[in-house]
Amino acid sequence: MGVAERSALIKLLELQSDWGADEALLDAAQDRRGRAAAVERAEPILAPRRAAVAATGGSVDLSHIHDLDALRAALAAFEGCALKRTATQLVFADGAAAPLVLLIGEAPGAEEDRVGRPFVGPAGQLLDRMLGSIALDRGNVRIINAVPWRPPGNRTPSEAEINQCLPFLWRHIALVRPRAVLLLGAVAVRAVLGRPMPITKIRGQWQEIIVPDGNDALPVLPTFHPAYLLRKPEAKREAWADLLALRRRIDL
Numbered sequence: 001m002g003v004a005e006r007s008a009l010i011k012l013l014e015l016q017s018d019w020g021a022d023e024a025l026l027d028a029a030q031d032r033r034g035r036a037a038a039v040e041r042a043e044p045i046l047a048p049r050r051a052a053v054a055a056t057g058g059s060v061d062l063s064h065i066h067d068l069d070a071l072r073a074a075l076a077a078f079e080g081c082a083l084k085r086t087a088t089q090l091v092f093a094d095g096a097a098a099p100l101v102l103l104i105g106e107a108p109g110a111e112e113d114r115v116g117r118p119f120v121g122p123a124g125q126l127l128d129r130m131l132g133s134i135a136l137d138r139g140n141v142r143i144i145n146a147v148p149w150r151p152p153g154n155r156t157p158s159e160a161e162i163n164q165c166l167p168f169l170w171r172h173i174a175l176v177r178p179r180a181v182l183l184l185g186a187v188a189v190r191a192v193l194g195r196p197m198p199i200t201k202i203r204g205q206w207q208e209i210i211v212p213d214g215n216d217a218l219p220v221l222p223t224f225h226p227a228y229l230l231r232k233p234e235a236k237r238e239a240w241a242d243l244l245a246l247r248r249r250i251d252l
């Protein structure tokens, strides 16, 4: 093993210990002879209820949009959300076009607004470390926000603003068809699952969504927003459990 690889592994171990992983054991015994079956037995992956919904949230018809470039162009031309007028630029997406996981955040902050890429500020740096801890990175995930323009002063986007941007969010999900979706925080939960829910109640519980024009249900996992984890480090233990559940789901 090379020095760089060694130091990356040490960083990951540090992150995990930081996050409350104090022993190399999982909650449930692992039957290595039948990996997927063991995971199914240890933890029912999908909640039985079908939480979300093919809500398209408005009158924008994007059914003629069949690729990400066209989606970006349509969003850039969209005048139906006033946040566009106060933001510096559109923050469309970062990462793979055919990702294993689609991560959905809230809205760009000051740094993202300046650079034009989601999650490049302090929360983004933590997010990158979180992804690295389960062997993911921006080469195999895609990162977007519920709202692609920065709200002034970093305020939470309003219900109306979330709804105005919703058709683009659903089209984005439909176009990239990830294996799973990770919802980062309450705004992403509200946008994708269609109703406000306290993140502390719903985090870690798998949901399903039916994407308009899609066929199969997509597994969706709500978890804490990395900005919340920066403010409340004691929640990292639960976030770590969510990341492990996500890794298990995409490995099935």
Ligand code: URA
Residues within 6 Å of the ligand: 105, 106, 107, 108, 109, 112, 117, 118, 119, 120, 121, 123, 124, 145, 227
């Ligand atoms: N927080 C978010 O929800 N999204 C970003 O892109 C940056 C910070």
